[in-house]
Amino acid sequence: MAGKRKSRRNFGRIRKLPSGRFQVRYLGPDGVLRPADRTFPTTTDADRWLNRKRIEIEEGRWIDPAEGRTTVRDWSARWLAAVSPQLKHKTRATYRSLINSLIVPALGDRELSSLRPITVAEWVGGMRTRGLSASRIRQAYRVLSQIMRSAVDNDMIPQTPCRGVKLPRMPQTEPHILTPSEASRLVQSAAKPHDLLIALLAYAGLRVGEAFALRRSDINVSAGIVLVDENLAEANGALVFDTPKTHQKRFLRVGPSLGERLGRHLTTLPDSDDALLFTTPGGKPLRYNQWRKAYFDPAVAAAGLSDVTPHDLRASHGTWVADRYGVMTAAHRLGHSNASVTTRHYARPVVGRDDQVAEAADHWLDGHDGHTPAPGARSGHDDDDDGSSGALVPV
Numbered sequence: 556m557a558g559k560r561k562s563r564r565n566f567g568r569i570r571k572l573p574s575g576r577f578q579v580r581y582l583g584p585d586g587v588l589r590p591a592d593r594t595f596p597t598t599t600d601a602d603r604w605l606n607r608k609r610i611e612i613e614e615g616r617w618i619d620p621a622e623g624r625t626t627v628r629d630w631s632a633r634w635l636a637a638v639s640p641q642l643k644h645k646t647r648a649t650y651r652s653l654i655n656s657l658i659v660p661a662l663g664d665r666e667l668s669s670l671r672p673i674t675v676a677e678w679v680g681g682m683r684t685r686g687l688s689a690s691r692i693r694q695a696y697r698v699l700s701q702i703m704r705s706a707v708d709n710d711m712i713p714q715t716p717c718r719g720v721k722l723p724r725m726p727q728t729e730p731h732i733l734t735p736s737e738a739s740r741l742v743q744s745a746a747k748p749h750d751l752l753i754a755l756l757a758y759a760g761l762r763v764g765e766a767f768a769l770r771r772s773d774i775n776v777s778a779g780i781v782l783v784d785e786n787l788a789e790a791n792g793a794l795v796f797d798t799p800k801t802h803q804k805r806f807l808r809v810g811p812s813l814g815e816r817l818g819r820h821l822t823t824l825p826d827s828d829d830a831l832l833f834t835t836p837g838g839k840p841l842r843y844n845q846w847r848k849a850y851f852d853p854a855v856a857a858a859g860l861s862d863v864t865p866h867d868l869r870a871s872h873g874t875w876v877a878d879r880y881g882v883m884t885a886a887h888r889l890g891h892s893n894a895s896v897t898t899r900h901y902a903r904p905v906v907g908r909d910d911q912v913a914e915a916a917d918h919w920l921d922g923h924d925g926h927t928p929a930p931g932a933r934s935g936h937d938d939d940d941d942g943s944s945g946a947l948v949p950v
Contacts, residue, residue, distance in 0.1 A: 568588075634705050759807050812920050
């Protein structure tokens with residue numbers, strides 16, 4: 556018993572206050588004597604707390620209380636500065652916007668250690684009450700979760716308060732999958748050269764930003780190859796050229812007809828490898844909203860279609876390819892990051908399959924809906940090695 560008292564005396568102190576309660580001070584691993592975060596009604600309670608703190612320090616679980624007193628505002632700024640070099644321009648701008656508009660105004664003055672799951676739940680509830688979209692709320696929550704997880708990883712707080720919080724559900728929306736002939740009609744209804752841009756979305760599966768960023772040097776007409784290595788996006792109103800969404804460039808085969816159209820279009824461009832394929836009448840890079848309103852939506856109406864977005868063309872391309880050549884080939888065409896992990900570790904695209912896709916896409920471009928697979932192509936309903944049913948999911 557005397558040994559226990561000696562151990563406690565070396566590690567901490569318990570003294571009775573004028574109020575009758577007991578105060579605890581303990582020696583941290585840095586040699587600093589610190590008070591407990593509360594007082595205790597009995598010496599037994601105080602001694603029990605002191606023993607738990609000693610075990611916490613011995614097991615390496617101790618966190619300096621001063622770290623937890625850092626405010627959410629200060630830690631958010633430090634976290635964003637640390638991760639920014641690894642982020643794409645648009646992602647960095649989005650994170651900064653969410654922090655400045657939604658996280659800091661509501662939680663910025665709070666200390667990290669003061670946040671609890673109920674605090675975060677109330678914050679989420681407040682955003683819902685103000686009518687923010689489910690998407691915006693979920694984005695803000697994900698950023699706060701990353702900030703708090705980083706605080707845990709850096710021994711600022713013992714655990715994240717972003718746990719067990721119910722988030723609003725995203726509305727379920729399905730892409731409008733066009734038939735090849737509908738997409739061909741849309742291409743034919745568009746003004747030049749935007750008919751070619753729309754054709755690249757539908758028959759090469761490009762993202763809109765990838766099509767906007769195409770340059771003369773990205774097109775190899777003789778080989779029928781399009782290099783996708785840039786993406787044009789808007790970040791806080793500014794246009795930014797960056798890597799594609801998955802940070803990976805890809806080469807796409809296009810059929811002879813689409814290749815010929817690209818070749819003819821190249822003759823109209825300035826004689827520079829960096830010349831953009833598609834620009835405004837004044838030669839400036841395209842902005843999505845302006846381009847859609849001026850060129851895409853009128854083409855949709857002229858084609859007798861409705862409720863079609865540029866992204867629907869990419870989803871349609873993925874569906875056509877998956878139906879005829881398998882989901883893995885479609886994911887390869889679309890440059891999906893998840894599929895790239897799958898192909899890198901478990902599977903490989905079948906040799907020559909991209910050539911078959913390019914040939915078939917040429918027929919689709921002419922408005923043919925034929926469903927006869929190319930020689931050796933999968934129908935999408937064959938038995939798969941993994942036992943899947945072969946059902947298609949729009950990509």
